[in-house]
Amino acid sequence: MQRHPPAGAGQPDDPIDKAHARSQAFGVALDDRPDYALLPRADLSDALEENRFLFQHAVPVMETLYEQIANTHSMVLLTSARGLVLHARGDSDFLEKASRVALVPGIDWSEQTRGTNAIGTALTEQEAITVHGDQHYQQANQALTCSCAPIFAPQGQLIGALDVSGDHRSYHQHTLALVRMSAQMIENQMFAASFPKAVRLHFHARAEFLGTLMEGIAVFTPEGRFLSANRSAQFQFGMSVNALQAHTFSSLFELPISALFELFAGPSPAPRALCLRGGVNVWARTEIRPTGPWAAPLVQPLAADADAAPPAAPRAAPAARRAPQLSSLQYLNTGDGQLAAVIAKLHKVLDRDIPVMILGETGTGKDLLAQAIHHDSARARQPFVAVNCASIPDTLIEAELFGYEEGAFTGARKKGAAGKIQQAHGGTLFLDEIGDMPRHLQARLLRVLQERRISPLGAGKEIEVDVHVISATHKNLKELIARGDFREDLYYRLNGLVVRLPALRERSDFEAVVHKVLKSLDGSDGQDDAAPVRIAPEVMRLLLHYHWPGNVRQLHNLLRTACVMVDDDRTIRMEHLPDDFFDELRPPAGATAQPAAALAPPMSFVPGEALPPPWPETPEDAQSLQDVTLQAMAQMLRLHQGNVSAAAKALGVSRNTIYRKKALLPPGLLD
Template structure:
């Protein structure tokens, strides 16, 4: 019976004769390498040979050429070897030609490792040694495991090797990091962890080499997690003072590639500027070390709208100049500044709000239910010239349709049966000199829209029963969670009124899309402690659950969840188990996601048979329906509880249920 080596040689000889005898489970990366060995390098599988080892002088020449990399890589090599030595692995670091310029191995195995070619000066170039992890990794520029009989040369089929490439800041492969074992389990899957470990340390060495090469330049480091930016941020850019990118590491090049895919090749001649990659201004990036307490800022990527956290590394001796910062460009406005932490969408919104707070322009605030539309409106009022006058808030969805006209415009004595004997000043009149905030303007009945348009145009109001209009000086801020352009298209909202109300539009992001959720959690917790005169520590497991929840009810729901936990907590701290059950059981990640929750709605596949599900008029309608359905299900279809969570009236919830065809189990559809 032929040995394993004889069977292996026989298989390769048949392949050389043009016969397709690849093992069924053979991976493509190994197939391609074997074919190169046979066809391109003309290696003879019938003549196994040990790995070639260079002379001492030739080895020194290679080590001197790689001296800078070897100096930087030493710490990474030592760390990796300390983790694998006890499992019988040896480690080699090759240069770009496949020569082992660094080596680590157990003393009691040195003779055996040298015979196997796992030693200083060994040549693992695929052209000479055939298919191997190091050689094939250098050729393909990708991490690979070459397990036992996947090696081309029969001399090596007892080895199992895993290697990952190390690239320079221009993306060229300059080395391979390889760990190899003389003996290992037969299943190739046993090396999965080895592949991850080697790839991780190769990236660490690559980034250390990048930082060393560009130690005299400005370097931007970024990551999707704020906690890791300073410690081990995944992305690195070396930049000039004008923001031009000089070089990038592996993750940085991926971001550049994503950017280049958005533009035709003829529009891109050089590396982009960082302001083309991050949605922010250059002074916001350059001022990070001086304008941010933790020297980190959040930005959105222009390529895919994801949020990343960025810090700036300045070279030693870099002059500290008076760089323009956000606080220098715009005076601090406490009423607005406290609404957000470090979220790029909120930064842009608040920057516009600062400039609009002194203007008399009507503002339309859009955002999902619970995102803080009224809070923003009140902050605009409190930070502007009308701060000493009244701020009158009107929820157009909460006032019964039969009363909304009299509530808004007021009435004279005797104007209608059942009215107050002395009449009533309408809400518009009460806002004279101040701000009128019309929440859920999209739910205002069409006939009243005409009267409101006249008020905005003439700046006068006519109470019911009055013959003479009354002049009013008001600033109007409106808000809605609905897409008003869809309402206009369906004839439910006047187009001319929309343009009167939309002098400027502020779009509030959903809580699940914000990068400053931790700031909001801490802020709401502090506010509730002050209100209740309580001192309860918010434990890490509770914070983690709050960060991970997707919050269909947004900030309002988050506040309610913290209040619930404070009311039910035993002792002096809030734990995971003190939170509402929905926060404990939901595991969907919120960080960095912009996916709407429509997938949880009845419009997604697998809808409950107890819920009618007509097609939504728009993606936003589907999102609203999904959020409402989820809240109803979590409260066992308790409409009163849902109304309290969303801060609206029960009739409003019923109206929305009718709009989206949502029907409680075992109930008849709501009448329209």
């Protein structure tokens, strides 16, 4: 007998179609009767013992999950990585029905034995999936709807799966999101138990997600060696656990782990701002367990309150006191002609109900510009609500944006929750990384922008909203439109005024930006009369030559680290700069034109000491940058009487860097 074609059939990458093809290859028959051959009790006991770590952390979560789905003709199941059902909890009436299809502990539900089903297919694809009704390969299972999410061990390997199965007539599309979250809760609990003495860092781009299932968790040795990371952390790093094994804390956060200990010193420190490699800002808290010669207090988790305001600007180590409030467009105007033109345009459209789209590379300050637009508008006393479309999983972004009513889906809050659009009523909605919004939600967003009404999930009514929309992206939306990944009608609804933020290397106000960033970072150890941090002329010259792929965000991170490292003279010198900065000190490949920074006369940060020209104009001048670096290295080698290890430590570079560049030293330079 032929099965009914599932939704999405015919698409080459459709997981259901791929699962059916595998089922056929396995020789599973469509009309096979359920196999009730239970695993012998002794073998099931062995399987439970083999999966004891998973079992002991999953069962409490299963109980909570069952309380949320009770009386819905459903059940919760835990399986091994091979698809063997280890434990089940559910409504008595449905448990009886489930037993008729052998959906009980001790039965193998892999694709090899059952064909396409949520458990077997989720384990094979290693992705969460719902298999509904006749999407099941075997006819006997087509009365079921099952949502399953794989579970991964702290070391990254597949360890099992969590499944909610029920009557196909009570199917709801949002059940899968609940299963995903429960699986992630199990993973996080196993994660916490696996590294009791490690340095555990919790982080997310949005402060309100600290202490929730969406936070990233990464663990390191006290020396900074990477141990592991949960799936949210892998997503934020953009790397798998295997790829992350090649990294350290310093290479991931461009900050020595000793600086992390300083940032979180003291009793119950607040969440701090850190910067990932690549320039992404995150809020972080840490748990540093006493071990070895050092000790630091545990940091209490930040309460997960969706309605709570984000924490105040971080009080970090001596050189990172709270930054000034970037409350106006004028504050951002530091003398660059391109940026001044952008600000002038924005002043003309303030309070005109014209949507603004901000384009620019990652790290150019699109979020700060959006906040400045809001603070200079008549909506300044109303909410400013930011949504990063790239940081929220596809399964949650719909509820995040539009909210949901009580009972909208299994596991929903009893009182429902207002979405970000509704929270921004009367104020400004900032849609960051709009190019990453899932295609299926773009039509809903377009309707909201056109009609100024939203319909929360599960609600039978619409709610009027009044928001000013600012969007931002580093992607080329027109290319996305051409590929069919972004709606053209939504693009033209969002781009009332399009402005482009210049890259840092294109700006003529580079030194003014450096001065402003330094001023925001310079906490002067809490002493108002302490001397401000300065930059040595040779360091400023190197900064002017760098191509800044991470833009202002990268500059901020580099200066923040340097401020922590300065000595008593409070001057940033070469030895305070990270190793990779020296390795990357070259113009971007193929660059021929001077950066905009070279068009302005250099500003001196030390009275009476003028800086050399900020960018070489001839091949002979290009060599001077190398000369500055070599002279600094030679000076340090002379100071340490040729000791390469001591010189490398003083310069903050690796020994290999010294050995590699030592061959370039002119004869006699070390004498």
